[in-house]
Amino acid sequence: MFSFFKKKPKPDTPAAPVEPQQLAAQAVPVPPAAPASDPAPVAPPVLATPPAQATPEAQAALAETPEPPDTVEIVQAPPPSPEAKRSWLSRLKSGLTKTSTNLTTLFIGARIDDELYEELESALLVSDAGVEATQWLLNALKKKVKDERLTEASQVRTALRALLIELLQPLQQPLVLGREKTMVMMIAGVNGVGKTTTIGKLAKHLQAHQQTVLLAAGDTFRAAAREQLTIWGERNNVSVISQESGDPAAVAFDAVHSAQARGINIVMIDTAGRLPTQLHLMDELKKVKRVIAKGMATAPHEVLLVIDGNTGQNALAQVKAFDDALGLTGLVVTKLDGTAKGGILAAIAKTRPVPLYFIGVGEQIEDLQPFNATEFVDALLS
Numbered sequence: 281m282f283s284f285f286k287k288k289p290k291p292d293t294p295a296a297p298v299e300p301q302q303l304a305a306q307a308v309p310v311p312p313a314a315p316a317s318d319p320a321p322v323a324p325p326v327l328a329t330p331p332a333q334a335t336p337e338a339q340a341a342l343a344e345t346p347e348p349p350d351t352v353e354i355v356q357a358p359p360p361s362p363e364a365k366r367s368w369l370s371r372l373k374s375g376l377t378k379t380s381t382n383l384t385t386l387f388i389g390a391r392i393d394d395e396l397y398e399e400l401e402s403a404l405l406v407s408d409a410g411v412e413a414t415q416w417l418l419n420a421l422k423k424k425v426k427d428e429r430l431t432e433a434s435q436v437r438t439a440l441r442a443l444l445i446e447l448l449q450p451l452q453q454p455l456v457l458g459r460e461k462t463m464v465m466m467i468a469g470v471n472g473v474g475k476t477t478t479i480g481k482l483a484k485h486l487q488a489h490q491q492t493v494l495l496a497a498g499d500t501f502r503a504a505a506r507e508q509l510t511i512w513g514e515r516n517n518v519s520v521i522s523q524e525s526g527d528p529a530a531v532a533f534d535a536v537h538s539a540q541a542r543g544i545n546i547v548m549i550d551t552a553g554r555l556p557t558q559l560h561l562m563d564e565l566k567k568v569k570r571v572i573a574k575g576m577a578t579a580p581h582e583v584l585l586v587i588d589g590n591t592g593q594n595a596l597a598q599v600k601a602f603d604d605a606l607g608l609t610g611l612v613v614t615k616l617d618g619t620a621k622g623g624i625l626a627a628i629a630k631t632r633p634v635p636l637y638f639i640g641v642g643e644q645i646e647d648l649q650p651f652n653a654t655e656f657v658d659a660l661l662s
């Protein structure tokens with residue numbers, strides 16, 4: 281789900297004469313929001329530096345009566361229509377069929393014994409849930425079966441559902457919009473995972489939430505990637521900043537400046553695909569991030585990694601490597617349709633729980649939706 285960052289009015293204070301210098305000092309922007317997990321973060325007080333020409337009296341007044349802190353709240357975007365929701369759930373369910381088949385058939389007519397646990401262990405490992413998450417799930421499930429004296433396989437399946445939701449819930453975080461006048465998002469990932477397509481789909485979703493968008497074709501290696509983004513931008517009336525065989529950091533810098541000058545809400549910066557083992561290319565990505573910060577000190581506000589859901593356990597290595605290099609703020613997992621390796625989400629949740637903002641189950645715009653742990657688990661075990 282998208283959420284929006286809204287400033288609440290400051291508490292009423294007695295009206296006092298306000299010096300022009302004080303007005304200038306109040307106009308300091310509020311720092312960026314706390315991580316999106318915080319339901320209603322409170323921004324720390326803004327300590328404003330008085331302008332050089334302030335009188336000593338005014339400076340003293342400012343020091344003695346600090347501004348009450350601005351408070352902020354996170355407001356959820358309106359939910360989709362029931363029809364759109366139903367349609368997404370059915371696409372999610374059919375997209376996850378290959379992963380879910382192994383997990384669900386083992387419960388049919390089964391008895392609760394070692395064989396059931398062994399089959400479940402294999403199914404989880406085959407789905408690429410990884411050893412750590414699999415062991416955690418099995419141990420917690422055995423304990424639950426014992427504690428709650430479960431006797432039917434269907435009850436074990438319900439218990440597994442609850443544990444999977446518990447495991448995946450920390451990944452469910454909203455992408456909070458409106459924290460800054462211009463919010464900068466950098467998008468990275470290995471080749472062909474769906475970065476450019478995801479940017480296109482996200483831009484469309486964001487436009488639907490009344491956000492203005494600018495795209496930066498930071499994939500300066502692949503002309504086709506630039507063209508893909510440009511065509512997408514033309515079709516949807518979104519400007520695209522691009523340079524032929526230029527420096528990706530320069531493209532990003534230009535885009536950040538241009539967006540600020542034009543009052544654009546969101547800038548999305550595409551980057552060329554690269555493997556975490558290509559150290560010089562990982563260094564280039566770090567440079568892009570540094571240069572973005574030169575264009576806007578608080579940016580990038582989001583650093584997203586796009587992962588191909590078919591990659592299985594290797595996706596976990598990608599999350600770790602890109603997180604270590606860039607400090608990821610969020611993930612997008614694409615191509616969960618047709619993969620038998622959807623268990624990778626459990627592995628990510630157990631070992632590197634970076635917020636999973638969106639999942640993709642197809643090539644259409646509506647096939648990319650916010651991640652919801654309960655919906656995902658229900659689709660998996662249905």
Ligand SMILES: Nc1nc2c(ncn2[C@@H]2O[C@H](COP(=O)(O)OP(=O)(O)OP(=O)(O)O)[C@@H](O)[C@H]2O)c(=O)[nH]1
Binds near residue numbers: 552616641
């Ligand atoms: N089935 C399926 N295909 C997808 C999904 N997301 C993206 N794709 C397809 O994946 C292919 C690669 O997507 P791109 O967006 O070009 O990938 P990229 O990461 O930008 O590629 P590079 O620029 O080469 O690194 C395209 O054919 C997309 O349509 C998804 O969720 N499901």
